[in-house]
Amino acid sequence: MKTLVVYLMSGPKTPELAAAAVAGGADVIELGFPFSDPLADGPVIRRAAERALGQGMRTRACLDCVARSRELLPETPLVPMTYAALLEAYGWDRFARDAQSAGATSLIVADLPVDVRPELRRVQLVAPTSTDERLRIAAEHTDGWLYLVALTGTTGARADASPALAGLAGRARAVTDVPLYVGFGISTPEQAQAAAELTDGIVVGSRPVEVAEEGAEALRRYVRTLRDAVDSVVAV
Amino acid sequence: MTSTPGLYGTYGGRYVPETLIPALDELEAGWRAAQTDKSFRAELDELGRNFGGRPTPLTRAERFAPGKRLYLKREDLLHTGAHKLNNALGQAVLARRLGKSRIVAETGAGQHGVATATVCARFGLECVVYMGEEDMRRQRPNVERMNLLGAEVRPVDFGTRTLKEATSEAIRDWITNVETTHYLIGSCVGPAPYPEIVHELQAVIGREARAQFLQAETRLPEVVVACVGGGSNAIGIFAGFIDDAEVRLVGVEAAEAASLGTGNPAVLHGARSSVLSDEDGQISDAHSISAGLDYPGVGPEHAWLRDSGRADYVSATDEEALDAFLELTRLEGIIPALEPAHALARARELDAELVLVCLSGRGDKDLAEVLAR
Ligand SMILES: Cc1ncc(COP(=O)(O)O)c(C=O)c1O
Numbered sequence: 001m002k003t004l005v006v007y008l009m010s011g012p013k014t015p016e017l018a019a020a021a022v023a024g025g026a027d028v029i030e031l032g033f034p035f036s037d038p039l040a041d042g043p044v045i046r047r048a049a050e051r052a053l054g055q056g057m058r059t060r061a062c063l064d065c066v067a068r069s070r071e072l073l074p075e076t077p078l079v080p081m082t083y084a085a086l087l088e089a090y091g092w093d094r095f096a097r098d099a100q101s102a103g104a105t106s107l108i109v110a111d112l113p114v115d116v117r118p119e120l121r122r123v124q125l126v127a128p129t130s131t132d133e134r135l136r137i138a139a140e141h142t143d144g145w146l147y148l149v150a151l152t153g154t155t156g157a158r159a160d161a162s163p164a165l166a167g168l169a170g171r172a173r174a175v176t177d178v179p180l181y182v183g184f185g186i187s188t189p190e191q192a193q194a195a196a197e198l199t200d201g202i203v204v205g206s207r208p209v210e211v212a213e214e215g216a217e218a219l220r221r222y223v224r225t226l227r228d229a230v231d232s233v234v235a236v
Numbered sequence: 237m238t239s240t241p242g243l244y245g246t247y248g249g250r251y252v253p254e255t256l257i258p259a260l261d262e263l264e265a266g267w268r269a270a271q272t273d274k275s276f277r278a279e280l281d282e283l284g285r286n287f288g289g290r291p292t293p294l295t296r297a298e299r300f301a302p303g304k305r306l307y308l309k310r311e312d313l314l315h316t317g318a319h320k321l322n323n324a325l326g327q328a329v330l331a332r333r334l335g336k337s338r339i340v341a342e343t344g345a346g347q348h349g350v351a352t353a354t355v356c357a358r359f360g361l362e363c364v365v366y367m368g369e370e371d372m373r374r375q376r377p378n379v380e381r382m383n384l385l386g387a388e389v390r391p392v393d394f395g396t397r398t399l400k401e402a403t404s405e406a407i408r409d410w411i412t413n414v415e416t417t418h419y420l421i422g423s424c425v426g427p428a429p430y431p432e433i434v435h436e437l438q439a440v441i442g443r444e445a446r447a448q449f450l451q452a453e454t455r456l457p458e459v460v461v462a463c464v465g466g467g468s469n470a471i472g473i474f475a476g477f478i479d480d481a482e483v484r485l486v487g488v489e490a491a492e493a494a495s496l497g498t499g500n501p502a503v504l505h506g507a508r509s510s511v512l513s514d515e516d517g518q519i520s521d522a523h524s525i526s527a528g529l530d531y532p533g534v535g536p537e538h539a540w541l542r543d544s545g546r547a548d549y550v551s552a553t554d555e556e557a558l559d560a561f562l563e564l565t566r567l568e569g570i571i572p573a574l575e576p577a578h579a580l581a582r583a584r585e586l587d588a589e590l591v592l593v594c595l596s597g598r599g600d601k602d603l604a605e606v607l608a609r
Pocket of ligand 1: 528
């Protein structure tokens with residue numbers, strides 16, 4: 001079975017949305033902690049972050065959002081995804097500790113390459129530009145799975161599948177046995193299926209953030225189409 | 237200067253998505269190779285002289301500062317009208333050595349955008365400049381110059397609509413087009429090795445100014461003053477005097493964009509520095525009449541110079557800068573940009589006789605903004 005990871009921006013209604021995504025077939029939920037200047041994000045998540053900050057979703061409120069999601073979803077891995085600025089202000093160790101006690105499973109920091117603060121346990125990201133040596137070091141340090149950034153670019157839906165993914169997945173597979181989940185640019189069931197064929201799982205972000213605007217039921221139905229697409233891939 | 241490469245005390249570093257790390261490594265290697273290559277230095281010197289108009293003069297401002305011996309380092313007379321060309325020329329030569337055919341940049345006042353568009357025209361490079369819509373409004377002439385020079389100016393219509401968002405968008409473009417593109421950052425900010433590269437390329441200001449001041453006065457200045465946005469003209473002129481312990485270094489920030497005066501340690505645009513930010517690390521809005529100082533961050537080396545006590549940082553309000561702008565114009569026949577007008581405002585009242593001010597740029601771009609007041 002391939003793993004389906006769904007990203008949602010933290011907000012007042014996010015715990016219920018996360019539960020709907022899991023009901024639709026999500027295996028892992030990433031919870032965005034908004035930052036005012038998100039360099040790795042395209043317009044959809046950038047705007048969602050602006051809205052969330054406008055609703056008061058500061059670090060403390062985001063940690064509460066993790067805790068409330070944990071109550072609704074006792075079994076689902078919950079992974080905060082954020083930027084270094086929030087940890088710098090909150091305190092690096094304190095952030096990791098408080099996230100864990102709120103129920104977080106791990107952590108993703110979009111602007112923290114593996115050689116910066118290597119002691120912070122987190123899911124490492126690698127990109128098509130990463131050298132084989134960097135892939136190996138990231139895989140060695142990563143917490144549970146390796147996040148393959150499918151393309152050189154920011155988050156956001158793309159019309160076509162990334163031509164860079166096959167090469168990256170092959171190079172990563174050659175240096176590590178950790179699960180490889182791929183994200184960035186995946187929004188349709190067709191893209192989900194194609195990406196799942198090359199990896200152990202997929203991460204979908206901008207489109208669920210948009211669909212979540214239409215409510216929990218719309219999100220559940222959308223995630224179900226991804227689940228079905230991913231399940232149609234025969235494990236190799 | 238640096239203890240660990242890329243670090244200034246606890247400031248600096250590389251807080252960027254993994255996608256950019258190999259490009260930063262490549263840039264760093266290219267930069268190290270260029271520095272040990274005599275032909276790089278020679279090419280830059282030649283371009284500075286015959287294209288840029290270096291050395292720029294040192295001018296005594298006797299009527300503006302009676303009772304003092306106050307000198308202006310005239311970067312306003314550099315080609316394109318500001319110190320920004322020193323950096324743009326150097327990075328363009330570097331980009332060509334790295335085999336990059338496309339340049340992206342951010343701009344606030346438009347001076348860095350114009351300098352970048354100029355060097356791209358000169359070297360036949362594709363050029364895209366991101367600029368906040370608010371800055372496009374208040375620095376209109378520079379938008380027109382960039383267009384004429386063949387650059388594409390992309391408006392940034394969200395957030396503060398100023399330099400902070402333009403910088404974020406330029407970095408996002410770079411992440412997307414990193415294989416072909418060099419990011420020509422406009423100040424001594426950003427991830428390592430940019431702060432060091434920009435420092436070295438602007439250090440020509442301080443090298444010339446020190447020799448010129450010695451020639452004029454047979455002594456060093458007591459104080460060196462420069463405005464601080466990202467901090468590149470300041471670091472460039474400070475560089476000439478940093479080892480002269482008796483020379484005071486004073487940076488002047490805009491009062492409502494005082495990253496060093498009222499900021500906190502925070503991460504912005506790839507580096508840890510002193511940044512206008514709240515207790516959660518979210519970046520606050522800056523405000524200044526001068527687009528070039530209207531930025532919540534500052535180069536990491538300045539944060540370190542502040543903490544170490546080697547440099548002092550003060551501020552000037554919009555009104556004080558406007559007064560200095562008008563007085564230099566009326567009393568010396570030199571129309572300064574609004575950015576260095578902040579430095580002029582503080583320089584006059586310093587308790588020192590021998591003063592050197594970096595006049596980082598000329599004020600043509602600011603006429604509409606000043607006349608509207
Ligand atoms: C004339 C002039 N001076 C100063 C600045 C501020 O930049 P920095 O602090 O990097 O010198 C600018 C920026 O646009 C400028 O145009």
